[in-house]
Amino acid sequence: MRELKIQTIKNGSVIDHITAGNAVKVLHILGIPKTSSSTISVAMNVKSKFGKKDIVKVENRELDPQEVDKIALIAPKATINIIRDFEVAEKHKVKLPKEIIGIVRCSNPTCVSNFNEPVESRFIVIREDPPRIKCYFCEREPEDIAERII
Amino acid sequence: MNFKGRDIISIKDFSKAEINYILECSKKMVPYAKGEKYTNILKDRVLSSLFFEPSTRTRLSFESAMNRLGGRVIGFSDPSGTSQKKGESLADTIRMADAYSDVIVVRHPQEGAARLAAEFADVPVLNAGDGAGRHPTQCLLDLFTILTEKKKIEKNKIVLLGDLKYGRTVHSLAYALSLYGAELTFVSPGSLKMPKEVINECKELGVEPISTSNLEKAISDADVLYVTRIQKERFPDAEEYNRVVGIYKIDNGLLKHARKDLIVMHPLPRVTEIDPEVDKTPHALYFKQAFNGVPVRMALLSLISGGRL
Incomplete structure (x- = not known):
């Protein structure tokens, strides 16, 4: 060990x-x-x-x-x-789950998840390493994931 | 193929086989959309038409489609008369429409709004445009128009022109045309280029789009010219809009450089990008394209409601 x-x-x-x-x-x-x-x-x-x-x-x-x-x-x-x-x-x-919920804010300022709606941010994982994720709602891919952590 | 109860949010939710099936059903709907034949397959069904943004063609063609199928329509075309004005969330508005109707059509300025609506509704939701995001029913009627005019979608040389950055129709369309292996050329001002994400999606589907600012050369051997409006309402500042508006204009002089069977499409409304003199030429397909919204939306409404001709 x-x-x-x-x-x-x-x-x-x-x-x-x-x-x-x-x-x-x-x-x-x-x-x-x-x-x-x-x-x-x-x-x-x-x-x-x-x-x-x-x-x-x-x-x-x-x-x-x-x-x-x-x-x-x-x-x-x-x-x-x-x-x-x-x-x-x-x-x-560590292995990325299929979905990331409530951790990353969508980089799209006009995404519905950034407004006063009763939903958590939600991303679909497209690739694990290096990670690529896509907003479930608006389909935008944030390039700077670390900067978007809520 | 069973579509009953399915939401229509993004063209990417559908396989090529499913899109082909929708287009086949749309063809069968044409005589009903023209009023040459009559049907009541959606009798006593109610559609909620929720338009939080202005619309002429999408709203009227959805409402016409529901009426032509024997159903009824409730809803609004101006949210200022609704509880949204009092601060109600979209989610709560959708819950109400879900309780009052059998199918919901929603247009909203925020991207992802239709996907959110589908989360809060038990009845099927159709996306009628969400901000600069998706507009799947426009995409389907565009494919239907190309198919009916060119007898095939694959291998056509298709030029997408104008606001490729903010234009929601061209994003969905570029993806869908790539599914069919069409040859794509993107023509736009430098500041309104097709987003990298969309180009990458085309490449992942095996299509290598060409990007250029030379319209004359691009249309010289094209089968389809798809023109979009420079959308003032999507620009963050007026100065940027003024720099690019009017850069490209389709007129009969330009079309002399095109093949005789080139079809010119436009999701409409147009402002100055197509000269009215083009309307009288065989190139002009945009009004027929707008009509095609009715049979395509009739097909979708009947498929997701389980109605059969």
Whole structure:
């Protein structure tokens, strides 16, 4: 088992290989720390053999891989490591779900999803890596997904 | 092929086989659309016609289509007389129309509005144009016009001219014509070029559109010239509009460079882009094209309502 480059935790989750600079956005997408009272550590611009990366460590909480999949939008190469008693018990590579709901704002200012309607933003995933998504309502493809995170 | 209960939101929701089927049904509707034959297949059915934006042809042809099928129409053509004025959401307006009718036709200035309407309605929703987005029934009537005049859609040389950036009809049409493998040429002012997304869609379907600003050369061997209006209402500022309006004008002088069997189409309304002198030439197909809206919309209304001739 490969040693993680940040301080080990006893139990919890480590999100590794996040595109450098995107760790805070990843936390935002996951709703952390709002949804969690766990201790959270963030390491940014960590050197690795593939260049720089960010790492997020959430103690005493096992993140549901499917819940974390949506971070593939901005960190398509990220992995989720579930840590139990200092060991990597499970490892999962993020995979974009077919639809992204309520996370990205449509880049089209005249899209109906940007008006006062009782709907969440909704995108269909066209390609996973690099991610390409299309608005379910107006079919516009945002080019700068990271900038459109709600 | 079963269309009962289906929404008509985007031409991309339909396969080529399904489009062919709709066009076949449209052909059967022509004598009924002309009033030469009569039918009551949608007797006692009610259509909600919700036009949040101005329209002449789309609204009247939908209403004519429903009446020709024996159905009835309720609705509005000016939202200022509705609760939208009081701040009601589109979703709530759609819920009401859903309760009062069997099919909903909606035109709205916001892109994606028809898709949203379909989310809140149990009855079928037909998109009659959503902002600069989609206009699938216009696309189908354009295909129907090309098919009836040229006897085929595939391999025609088709020039799309004018506002290719904001024009919703040309986006749907470029995609649909690519499904059939038509040869496409896009002619527009530099600031109103066809969006990359649309060009990429054509390429994904195996068509390599040519983009040019030379109209005379583009029409020299074309089968179809599809002209669009420079849409003032879609421009963010008047200065940009004034720079491009009137750049291209179709008149008999220009058409001397075209083949005799070139057909000139236009979704209408036109302003100055086609000189009225063209109306009297065999090239002018735009009024017949506008009529074709009735049989095509009759076919769609009957198919999604489960009515059969």
